[in-house]
Each structure stands twice: as structure tokens, then as C-alpha cells.
Amino acid sequence: MESDYDARAELHEVHMPPVWERLRSVIGDAFGDIGPDGVIVDIGAGSGLGAAMVASVTGAEIIALEPNPTMRAMLVARLDTAGVLDRVTVLPDAVPDGLEDLPRQVDGIIAAHMLGHLTDATRASLLDWVAASLASGRSALLTVSADAEAEGEAPAVEERSVGRLVYRVTHQPSTPGRYEGLFEVIDDQQRVVRSLQDATSWESVTVDDVRAALAGQAVEVTEPQTGVAIVTKPAAS
């Protein structure tokens, strides 16, 4: 079965807040000085965890591009609850076509946990747009695949308690270009009361892949922590 964010939204959501907590300091470093005149674009914004975190550390306007309606509904609810919906524009578009409707110059870009969904050509379009659209001195935060050694250390199973139930995801070995995982909900008798076998096309994209794609463009790529690529357009001198 191909990955379907309508079907997996709830099961996936439960496991994402700890992932975003690990990004909090790099989000602050990359975007913390952007004020109300700034614009930050969140590409493939999902349920809005990243947009909400960015909104909490900046005064910036946020544009969230997210093609899936279930994820968009979660995003709108989250940002409304956070009290920041007045400065968040939600666009129901996908890369690459959705890039055409974005401002020509922006002060920050996020593309988190989504580059692997893109084809090589679409990812190249996105990275070209990042290099062309960043204002001088501003950065994009992209999450990338960790190197093979670090990936081996990643937990194959993640669990989180939700009331009387435990939500578990087991990341399964899969062929290159694919992700497979089993989502399960387990009750206090250790019975699996719900399960979803998930599979999707997912390319491993490393920081070196990002560097190679952006070679020759007027940007610098750094990796401040494993799995995070920061693309910066140097300030005009």
C-alpha cells in the first residue's frame, strides 16, 4: 500500500513531537532574529509542528505549503490553538508547481522530513528555488538522512503512550527508494487493536546530496547537527 497521509495522519502524528524537540535549538539559531517584516515558508508543512515552533520563536509571517487535506486540517487547528493563525497563510499546493505562487524573496525556509518524498527532478527544482529565493544573510533548514553509520543507531521502534494505549511504529528494512513501517496501537493486555502497514517511495537524501545539488549556487551548506542541513545565502558585503 502506498503511503497515504489521510490514513496515517493520527498514527504518524503521535511520534513527531519528540522529533521536533530535537530541532528546537537549530530552529532558534536559524530563524530567531526574524521579526514581523520577515516571511518564512514551510514546504510540506504537515500538521504544523514546525510552523508552530517557528511562530513561537519569531514574529515572522509564515506561509505553509501542504498538499494533504488531513495534514492541513491539523495544521490549521494547531496554529489556531497557538494563537498565531493571523500570521499564517496555508496553501494547498505541492512542489514543484506550488513554488510559483510563493514570494520571490523570503527570509527563511523549512523543508522537514519531506525531501525524500520528492523525485530527483522535483527535489532539484526545490533546491534551485531555495537558492534563488533566500534573502541575503538568511537560511533554509532542511532535514536530511543521517549517514549510514548514524542511521544504524536510529531506534527501529518508537513508542508513545496515549491514554490507556501505546502507539508503536516499527521502521522496517526496505529496498532503496522506499520506506516501510508498521504502525500499531496496543492495549493494556498487549493486544494490537489497530495496525497500518505503511509503504512509500522515499529517497535517502544526505547533506552531501544537498551540497552537490547546490554546487555553483551562491549559498553555503552546513550540518549543525546530524540530519540537519542549513543552507545560507551569505550577507551582501
Ligand SMILES: C[S@@+](CC[C@H](N)C(=O)[O-])C[C@H]1O[C@@H](n2cnc3c(N)ncnc32)[C@H](O)[C@@H]1O
Ligand atoms: C513526514 S511529513 C512531514 C511533515 C512536516 N514537515 C513535519 O516535519 O512535521 C511529509 C509531508 O510532506 C508532504 N509532501 C509530500 N509530497 C509533497 C510535495 N511534492 N510538495 C509539498 N509537500 C509534500 C506530505 O503531504 C506530508 O505532509
